[in-house]
Amino acid sequence: MVARTAPPSTTDLVRQAIQGRRFGWGDVAFPAALLLALLFALLFLATLLVDIFIKAWDALAGRGWSVVTNPLSLNADTAGLWQSIMGSLALAAVVAALAFPIGIGAAIYLEEYAPDNRFTRFINTNIRNLAGVPSIVYGILGFTIFVRFVRAVGAGGGVGGKNLLAGGLTLAALVLPIVIITTAEALRAVPVSIREAGFGVGATRWEVIRHHVVPYAAPGILTGTVLTLARAFGETAPLLLVGAATGFFSVGSAGLLGKATGPYTALPVTIFSWARQPGAEFRSLTAAAIVVLLAVLLTANAAAIILRNRFERKW
């Protein structure tokens, strides 16, 4: 006869079942690999920033604000970014004036009015494709179309159409698909139930869009447009093809029309041309210009985040 041991109590069985974890390498290795990937990306960014700031230190500490406020020059001791910053701001203004109304309008049409058929789906797909087209392609478009267009309408100035207007048109075409996509997403985020509420009290489509959909989507549209503007602000390649490379933005010397139709430059283009100058002073100045550009872009992104957090709506 076998001696009967007392059966294990329920508590003991449960303890065995839920206590003590099996060790699995996957639980450790996988998150570790992911963390490593993240650190790697951050490392590149940090290296870049540290390197830029170290190089920029000579110019920024030695020259102070004159790096920003002085005009462009080939003399490294006095050269500043004034025209470049003004040129970039003017380009941004042209982009905002052209791309925002057209892009937001196109998005409202596509989302609110256009029927959902093969044609509109084709258009939607291609707007997404356009957003991914390399920017140099837009430069060629600007060179072949906008430069000639600006010249044809008599706004070519002394540079045969390779001016701020052509540059602004090119950048506007570049960001237009992005404006459409971000606006369409913001409009889509307004729930159907809100539209139905509007229609339910006897509003027309126009009234629902005007009083409800667009106002409620406005924070999202605004965030998208600020980010779009930052993208246009940082573009270099297309501008090289439409006249910004060698030009100087003539601050103060000409009226508004003269500035718009004359030679111009922009911040990233200046960085490109300074980087090709010989000498340690220009190397430091280039780094300083990059710091200025990064400061502008980070400010724009921060503004977008603040706008989003401030007005974001939970449905």
Next chain:
Amino acid sequence: MNDQANPDATASPEAQATAPGERLAGRGRPAASLVYSNARRAEAGEPESLIFDVQGLKAFYGSFQAVADTTMAIREHEITALIGPSGCGKTTVLRCFNRMNDLIEGARVEGTIRYHGIDIYGDKVDPVEVRRRIGMVFQKPNPFPKSVFDNIAFGPRIAGYKGNMNDLVQESLTRAALWDEVKDKLRESAYALSGGQQQRLCIARAIATSPDVLLMDEPCSSLDPIATLRIEELMIQLTRDYSIVIVTHNMQQAARVSDRTAFFTVDVKETGMRTGRLVEFDTTEVIFTNPRQKQTEDYITGRFG
């Protein structure tokens, strides 16, 4: 065809006159609505008045038929409940009454819905004008993300209301039994209100444009029993001025508040297409105590659905 679905064939004026006193829910609903409309009309020698006369209505979404041949009549100052299992097309039918389905891509209807004798799907009809007269309250409270005041004022404003907006807002909120709770919060966001308050706000918004019909799509499904009770009491009060069509999953609710009930079911074809069909339409009393169709009885007693 749908003889049992046609109330004119089953409900004689005498049956009508006795109906209001014998409501299924003993909650003391003022039996005003039918007395006001049909009994009083009968005294005056007028025929009963139909709000909607639905003849052979079929509803489609693209190639999918959502509702089969439906014929029914909705009377003035009554609450008509549409009940049935999920997917039986009751919401689709409701949304046909104010052309809300027009907003859905590919949706179309066949047959006619006459509203006071005029086919609302007729050529010259402006759906915006239809919706102005036939208000809607949705399943989920959907106030605009604006102030309480602006929620109410939007409809009248776009309709070109010229009177005193403050008075209209107060009146609408009072009739929706919400005024006392929000009178000090008129400028605050409607999103700050509780779910039940939001739904009553939506009702106030719907009645602010003075429609003569209210369509309600499961208006209490996201509310707790107390809020549900308030909305039901409100609906009963509103029948003095409005006619109400309500879709509900809650059979007790249909029994409590409605004068007439339409029972829909869903037929599944071999192709897998699920089409809703009106099985029986009669006074709520008949539907819940003595239905003519086996399917209705099975559903009411919980054997199906």
